[in-house]
Amino acid sequence: MTIPAQAITTRRIAKDVLELHVGPQHPGSGHMRFVIRLDGDIMVEVDPDIGFVHRTMEKLAENREWLKAQPLFERMAILDAANVTIGYFLALEKLLDIEPPPRAKYIRTILCEISRIASHLYGFGILGIFLGHSTAYMWFFGDREVFIELAERLTGQRLTYSFFLPGGVRRDIPTGFKDDFEKAARYIEKRLKEYEAIFMNNPVIRVRVEGVGVLTKDMAVRLGVVGPNARASGVKHDIRVEEPYDAYPELDFEVPVYKEGDALARFLQRVDEIRESLKIIRQALKAMPNGPIIHERYLRMYTKVMKEVLETQGRAKIPAAMINLRPPAGEAYARAEAARGEYFYYLVSNGGTKPYRARVVSPSFRNVLLFKYLMPGYRLADFPAIYGSLDYFPPEADR
Amino acid sequence: MNQVTASSQNRYAVKSVGARLSLVEKAVWHARALALGFKRLVFPIRHTHRYPYVRAIPSARNYRGMIVLLDEKCNGCSLCARVCPAAALKMITVEQGEKRPVINYERCVFCGYCVDICPTEALYHTNVHDLVFMNRDSMIFMLDRFTKEPEEPEHVKKVRVVLDEERGLRYVPVGSDSE
Amino acid sequence: MGVIATLIDLLMWPPVFYLVIFPGFIFTFVLLIILIWAERKVAGRIQMRYGPLEISPRLAGALQLVADLLRYLTQEIIIPRRADRFPYFIAPIAAFVLGMLPIVAIPFSPHYYPIPMNDSILIAAALTTIPPLLTILAGWASNNKFSVIGGARESYLTAAYEAVILISIASIVLAYSTLDFTKAVMLQEQITWGILLNPIAALAMLVGIMMATSRFPFEIVEAEPEVVMGPYTEYSGIMYGLCMGISYVRMFVYNLIFTLLFLGGWHPAGLISTGSFVVDSILVPGAIVATKAIVLSLVMVFARSVYGRYRIDQALAAGWGFWFVIALLSLVVSIGVKAIIGWRA
Numbered sequence: 001m002t003i004p005a006q007a008i009t010t011r012r013i014a015k016d017v018l019e020l021h022v023g024p025q026h027p028g029s030g031h032m033r034f035v036i037r038l039d040g041d042i043m044v045e046v047d048p049d050i051g052f053v054h055r056t057m058e059k060l061a062e063n064r065e066w067l068k069a070q071p072l073f074e075r076m077a078i079l080d081a082a083n084v085t086i087g088y089f090l091a092l093e094k095l096l097d098i099e100p101p102p103r104a105k106y107i108r109t110i111l112c113e114i115s116r117i118a119s120h121l122y123g124f125g126i127l128g129i130f131l132g133h134s135t136a137y138m139w140f141f142g143d144r145e146v147f148i149e150l151a152e153r154l155t156g157q158r159l160t161y162s163f164f165l166p167g168g169v170r171r172d173i174p175t176g177f178k179d180d181f182e183k184a185a186r187y188i189e190k191r192l193k194e195y196e197a198i199f200m201n202n203p204v205i206r207v208r209v210e211g212v213g214v215l216t217k218d219m220a221v222r223l224g225v226v227g228p229n230a231r232a233s234g235v236k237h238d239i240r241v242e243e244p245y246d247a248y249p250e251l252d253f254e255v256p257v258y259k260e261g262d263a264l265a266r267f268l269q270r271v272d273e274i275r276e277s278l279k280i281i282r283q284a285l286k287a288m289p290n291g292p293i294i295h296e297r298y299l300r301m302y303t304k305v306m307k308e309v310l311e312t313q314g315r316a317k318i319p320a321a322m323i324n325l326r327p328p329a330g331e332a333y334a335r336a337e338a339a340r341g342e343y344f345y346y347l348v349s350n351g352g353t354k355p356y357r358a359r360v361v362s363p364s365f366r367n368v369l370l371f372k373y374l375m376p377g378y379r380l381a382d383f384p385a386i387y388g389s390l391d392y393f394p395p396e397a398d399r
Numbered sequence: 400m401n402q403v404t405a406s407s408q409n410r411y412a413v414k415s416v417g418a419r420l421s422l423v424e425k426a427v428w429h430a431r432a433l434a435l436g437f438k439r440l441v442f443p444i445r446h447t448h449r450y451p452y453v454r455a456i457p458s459a460r461n462y463r464g465m466i467v468l469l470d471e472k473c474n475g476c477s478l479c480a481r482v483c484p485a486a487a488l489k490m491i492t493v494e495q496g497e498k499r500p501v502i503n504y505e506r507c508v509f510c511g512y513c514v515d516i517c518p519t520e521a522l523y524h525t526n527v528h529d530l531v532f533m534n535r536d537s538m539i540f541m542l543d544r545f546t547k548e549p550e551e552p553e554h555v556k557k558v559r560v561v562l563d564e565e566r567g568l569r570y571v572p573v574g575s576d577s578e
Numbered sequence: 579m580g581v582i583a584t585l586i587d588l589l590m591w592p593p594v595f596y597l598v599i600f601p602g603f604i605f606t607f608v609l610l611i612i613l614i615w616a617e618r619k620v621a622g623r624i625q626m627r628y629g630p631l632e633i634s635p636r637l638a639g640a641l642q643l644v645a646d647l648l649r650y651l652t653q654e655i656i657i658p659r660r661a662d663r664f665p666y667f668i669a670p671i672a673a674f675v676l677g678m679l680p681i682v683a684i685p686f687s688p689h690y691y692p693i694p695m696n697d698s699i700l701i702a703a704a705l706t707t708i709p710p711l712l713t714i715l716a717g718w719a720s721n722n723k724f725s726v727i728g729g730a731r732e733s734y735l736t737a738a739y740e741a742v743i744l745i746s747i748a749s750i751v752l753a754y755s756t757l758d759f760t761k762a763v764m765l766q767e768q769i770t771w772g773i774l775l776n777p778i779a780a781l782a783m784l785v786g787i788m789m790a791t792s793r794f795p796f797e798i799v800e801a802e803p804e805v806v807m808g809p810y811t812e813y814s815g816i817m818y819g820l821c822m823g824i825s826y827v828r829m830f831v832y833n834l835i836f837t838l839l840f841l842g843g844w845h846p847a848g849l850i851s852t853g854s855f856v857v858d859s860i861l862v863p864g865a866i867v868a869t870k871a872i873v874l875s876l877v878m879v880f881a882r883s884v885y886g887r888y889r890i891d892q893a894l895a896a897g898w899g900f901w902f903v904i905a906l907l908s909l910v911v912s913i914g915v916k917a918i919i920g921w922r923a
Contacts, residue, residue, distance in 0.1 A: 020723055028803025041890065068484035071510045130803045132794065132887035135436070138625035142446040146567045149560055156463040156524075162510040170515065171461055183562045191567075197435045198884060203425040204795045205886045210419060236411040254412045264416050272414070305520060315461060318516040323482050380727070381889040384803040436884035439624045447627045 017044060020380075024052055028130060028384045031394040034371070038380060046375040046383075048368055053398040061358040066092060066325045067318075069358065071162050076362060077396040079122050081161045082108075082115035083338035084396075087345040088358075089164045090245055090334035095327035095349050096166060102247075103291040104168040106284045109247040111154060111163055113277040113284075117188075118147045119339035120270045120391075127267065127388030128199065131208055136199045143191050146184050153177060165318065166325065167295030172314030178285050185278045192271065200267070209263035213374050213386035216261060223373060227341025227363045229390055232269040233261035239337035250287070253280050263389035270391070298322065324353050340364055340391055364397035444566045453556045456573055457526055463511045464528045466502065468545045472521035473499055479513035479522060488513055493542070502545055504530075504538045527551060596692040597682060600864065601834075606678055609872070610826050611643040617879040618642070624883040650819035658812050662719040669716035670813065670820045673709045677827040680705040684834050687844055687863035688760050697757040702835055703747050706790075709828055710736040713799070716821075717809030728808025731890050732799045738897030739789035743832075745905040746783035749912040750776055750839050753919075763843030772840035775915050779908035780840045784878075785901050787836065789893065791829040793878050795885035796893055829878060833871040841870050 022034040033049040057076065061069045073088055074081045086108065093099060100108070121144040128136030148158045153174055155161045163170055199205055215225070217234040230237060238255045240248045256272035258265035292299055294316045301319035302310070309315055329351040336343045341363025348357040370390055375383065420428065448455055457464070475498035480488040487506035490498040500513075514522045527549045532538045558570040588594055596602055615630065619638065622629025630642035657666065683702040685691030695701060710732055717729020750772055754762045766772055773780040789796045800808040807813075810821035837843060844863030852858060888896070 018723060020727075026806060064484065067482065067512070071484045071508050128886070132797060132801065132803075133885065134621070135625050135883045136886075138627060142626040143567060145446055146562060149562060149568065152457060152462065153459045156459055156461045156511065157509065160508065160510065162512075170511075174460065180562045183564045184567075186564050187562075187567050190564075194435060197428070197431045201420070201428045202432045202885065203420060203428055204888055206420060207892055208886065208889060210416075234413075236413075238411075241410045253410075255410055257411045257413045258416060259413065260416050262416070268414075268416055303518060305518065309520065313461065315515065317518075318482070318512065320478055320516065320518065323478065323516070379889060379891065381798075381801070381804050432884050433881075436624055436880065440620060440880070440883075443623045444626055445628070449628070449631070 016040075022383075028387070030387075030392070031398075034383075036375075036380070036383065041379045041381075043375050043378055043380060043383065046371050048371040050368060050394065050397055053395045055395075055399065057399045058358055058360060061355055063354065065323060065353050066166070066327070066355060067322055069355070070164065071160065073360065074160055074162060075395075076360070076399055077119075077338070077340070077364075077393050078159050079393070080115050080119040080339045081159060082111045082163060083119075083336060084343065085162075085164060086112060086246070087334050087336035087343040087360075088347070089166060090336060091332045091345045091347045092166050092327065094332035094334060095330060095347060096325075097328075098167050098295050098297060100168045100246075100295060101291050101293065102289045104293045104295075105246045106288050107169050107173060107293065108164065109251070110173075110281050110284050111151065111161065111169075112246070113281050114147055114151050114154075115161075116339045117274050117277050118144050118151070120274050121147070123270065123339070123388075123391035124199075124267070126391075127385075130384035130388035131205055133199060133202075133205060136195070136205075139191070139195070139198075143188060146187060150177075150180060150184050153180060165294065165298075165316065165322070167298055168293050168316060170316050170318075172293055172316075173285075173288070174314065181281060181285065185282070188274070188278070192274070195271075200271070206264065208381075208385050209267060209389060212263045212378060212382050213389060214260070214262045215370065215374055219373065220261070223369050224366055225341075225370060226366050227338075227391075228269050228273065229266055229341070229367055229370065231255065232258045232265040234259050239335050239342050243335055245334070245336065247284060251280055251283050253283075263385055266389045266391075326351055326353055338363060340393060340396065341366065360399060362396045362399060364393050365399075367392055368397055446568050448558065448570050451552075451555060453558055453570070454551070455560055455570065456557050457528070458559045458561075462524060462526055462528075463509045463514075464525045465504070465509075465530065465549050466507075466514060466522055466545075467525055467548055468500065468542075469521045469523070470499065470542070470546050472519045473517075474519055474521075475499060476518065478516045478518065482512045482516045484508065484510060484512065491542075499542055500545070501542060502540050504532075504540065505535060525549060592690075593692040596690070600860075601684070601686055601868070602681055603675075603678060605868075606681070606827060606830060609830060609868075610823050611647070612640075613826055613830070613872070613875055613879065614822075615640055615643050616876060617882065620876070620880055621883045647819060650816045653815040655815035655817055658721055660721045661812065662721065665715050665719035666812075667817075669712045669719060670810070670817050670824065673712035673716070673824045674820045674827060676705075676712070677709045677824055678831060679708065680831050680835070683759075684831075684838065685759050686867050687859050688764075689859040690864065691760075695758070698759045699747065699751055699757045699762065699835075699839070702759075703744060706743075706828070706831065706835070707736075707740060709824060710790075713809050713824070716813075720809065720812040722812050724805045724807075725809050725811050728799050728805045728811070731805075732809065734890065734894055735789060735796075735798065735897070738894050738902075739786050742782055742786035742897060742901045742905050743790065745902070746779045746786060746908060747835075747839065749779045749905065749908040752909065753912040753915045755916070759838050759843070763838055763845070766842045767845055769919060771842040771845070775919075776908055776911050778904060778911050780836075782901050782905040782908055783836060783840070786905075787829065787832045788878055788881065789897060790832065791825045791878075793825075793829065794882040795888050797882075797887045798890050798893055801887055830871060830875060833874045833878075834867065836874060837867055837870040841874070843867060 016039055018038045020036045020038060022029045022036055024033055031053045035047040036043055037045040057072055060072055070085050074085050077084050121140045125137045125140035128140060152158050155163045155171060215233045220230045220233040220235050234257060236257055241255055253276050256269050258269050298319050301321055306317040309317055327349045329349055331348045333346045344361040346359040347355055350356040367390060375386060477490050477498060479500055480490050485506040485508050487503045488500045491501055493499050514524055525548055530549055557573040559573055561569045561571050563569040619629040630639035633639055633645045634641040680702040682692055683695055683698040713732050714729040717725040751757060753776055754765050756762055792799055813821050844866045
């Protein structure tokens with residue numbers, strides 16, 4: 001019985017290519033798998049295989065009330081919890097047609113920037129350990145602990161903030177927060193100088209990231225890359241400047257953009273972003289307006305007990321009507337700038353207590369293409385260097 | 400949402416990574432890296448504490464730890480069970496048809512929605528965030544355990560975390576003055 | 579009775595005592611345990627944490643390695659089905675033991691040596707080149723793509739660092755005009771230490787030793803995010819423990835050679851005399867040499883906390899392009915030193 005010729009597909013196997021499965025059980029792969037084809041030491045093709053951490057978050061959000069989606073979406077990129085969920089609340093507030101009071105906007109901005117700093121320090125730690133520099137890894141994670149402690153004083157938890165409400169925030173700034181922040185800011189500025197000596201200008205590290213994984217500007221635009229990866233290639237795009245939200249229109253800050261597009265540029269761009277975030281938080285703390293931290297519509301529903309708690313403890317209670325929040329039927333979208341790039345939320349409501357559709361596009365999902373297009377032509381040892389410099393987070397890509 | 404168009408282009412500061420290091424600069428940076436490593440060997444900063452012999456008590460006044468129920472204040476409205484995102488609280492019926500919540504700590508994510516929605520302030524957070532359970536059934540706290548504060552081991556040293564400019568984090572014993 | 583007395587006599591016979599107990603197998607093994615513990619504590623101190631502290635908290639965790647060793651001894655050894663069995667077993671064991679083999683040519687004092695030799699430097703340097711072959715064999719026998727890549731990296735690096743180390747040794751031998759360790763140390767006692775006579779050769783050999791024994795920044799063969807564990811990926815249990823120890827054993831032996839050639843060997847020992855032969859000629863010089871080698875090992879181990887790792891082509895470019903040239907330069911410097919100190923054959 002012969003097989004007809006149309007039923008056979010042939011694939012050419014190159015003779016000198018070694019196929020390496022850098023799988024989920026590999027110290028240098030994170031929660032995903034790569035199929036790397038090597039010609040000697042040069043990578044010829046890299047195939048990312050994502051989906052190992054897919055938790056069906058968009059579908060789960062359809063079965064939970066509007067308020068309950070916050071702890072769900074936070075766990076997409078838990079290191080950056082404030083920036084991940086702010087987009088959801090911006091879209092929800094558009095559906096409800098309310099805007100948070102000014103003080104709440106400033107508090108949101110402060111938490112978002114603290115979260116951004118902590119996330120960048122995590123990314124640097126991962127870059128350090130992929131390059132073999134265990135001291136940089138421990139130092140970055142240890143310094144991140146300072147900002148986690150600061151966030152704990154503000155929100156009550158180290159990483160899973162769950163801090164926002166539609167129309168405001170849940171806690172007010174505690175006493176002593178400004179002094180604590182000043183100490184943390186001065187500490188991290190001192191440490192950034194130490195990092196220059198041991199990590200950034202360390203000749204061994206510098207030669208591993210210079211000129212490695214070069215992403216040109218038109219390739220970044222063509223592939224749709226977002227976030228610091230694009231800004232380090234010369235693309236001038238930051239949602240905090242293009243479509244500002246919360247307190248960003250009133251604050252004065254710069255967004256660093258680097259021209260070269262190699263791993264060193266991506267690293268230095270994030271370091272500069274940390275310095276700008278410190279500037280933003282300082283301005284926000286100084287210019288903090290007085291006022292309520294929750295929108296009028298919900299403040300009216302407060303009982304005497306709740307008002308007393310708000311005044312003495314700075315804790316905004318949740319009015320009972322928020323469980324059955326029914327935004328009018330319609331759709332809304334919002335964009336937010338997280339540490340890794342732009343989050344895009346699209347919410348559709350049909351007037352019920354649960355979302356009809358909640359769509360999330362995360363920045364790491366957009367950056368996956370870089371593995372396929374950026375890696376070929378570099379050596380196998382450049383694979384962890386490029387991976388670490390992209391600040392890619394698999395749970396965020398898989399949702 | 401404000402649209403900032405014309406003036407947005409000058410918010411971007413274009414920078415460059417700089418030239419490659421020359422040989423002399425490389426030697427200097429090698430020496431500086433080794434000197435910094437040696438300095439941190441002789442004068443270390445330590446951010447770790449020896450848990451579980453030393454326990455760091457969270458100093459935030461609104462830390463979201465394990466939850467305790469005040470039975471006399473609860474009126475059985477079930478708002479807490481309805482708002483829990485992880486379905487960790489369930490209402491059970493006690494005498495006279497009244498309802499009280501019980502909690503399953505395997506599911507609790509310590510988000511604090513229940514504490515914040517209770518209209519009579521019958522739930523509150525404690526400072527304890529780490530308890531050990533020997534089997535999964537003991538993670539369900541019925542009313543007798545839910546209304547009592549969780550026990551902490553007595554023989555550990557308790558410290559609080561203080562932010563510090565030189566060292567980042569410092570640990571001071573609980574009860575001392577420098578808070 | 580006769581058997582035990584014979585065994586004790588055999589053990590007390592100087593060559594056997596030397597090779598098995600004092601600077602030989604048991605001493606190196608104990609030193610290995612202390613050195614790895616010191617590396618972890620030093621790294622922990624720099625990295626804002628404590629290092630191993632749970633096993634023996636009052637001794638600052640010093641028994642951690644003993645606990646690790648017991649854990650390795652009781653762990654199951656898993657052999658991959660398609661691995662080549664005999665080379666798979668022999669390679670780490672042989673690499674560990676043969677890594678200590680150069681001690682047969684290294685004296686610890688003019689009167690304490692295993693075998694009388696005239697060309698001990700040559701023999702010691704030649705014997706240090708055996709373990710890399712066994713590493714490559716382990717990489718091949720494991721039947722794993724990552725191990726093969728690790729073995730290939732080791733073969734490239736071997737060519738580079740052997741050239742640097744051997745030329746540095748050749749240049750300092752040129753300055754001393756003798757191939758005997760004892761005479762080299764006596765010359766350093768008379769004039770000055772080798773590191774001051776030819777610092778360029780000392781620097782080149784130091785970097786060469788770091789390349790040879792996978793010290794950061796040259797931890798390329800066992801680079802974790804790239805090739806999991808290199809040639810030693812498929813090993814478990816006590817075989818894995820041996821694989822971990824191979825590079826430390828080789829580092830200690832190289833450091834002994836460096837001490838005797840550049841750091842004056844047992845230099846201040848001639849100034850101490852207590853009258854007893856054992857103390858004067860065995861314990862004091864032995865302690866001095868061992869201390870110098872240990873301090874040098876600690877310095878090399880400290881570099882782990884400061885550096886990342888190079889890429890293989892950058893390390894080879896550094897090895898052949900820079901340090902090889904420096905080593906050749908040190909030959910020229912040695913000729914100059916020779917002219918100054920004259921011919922003292």
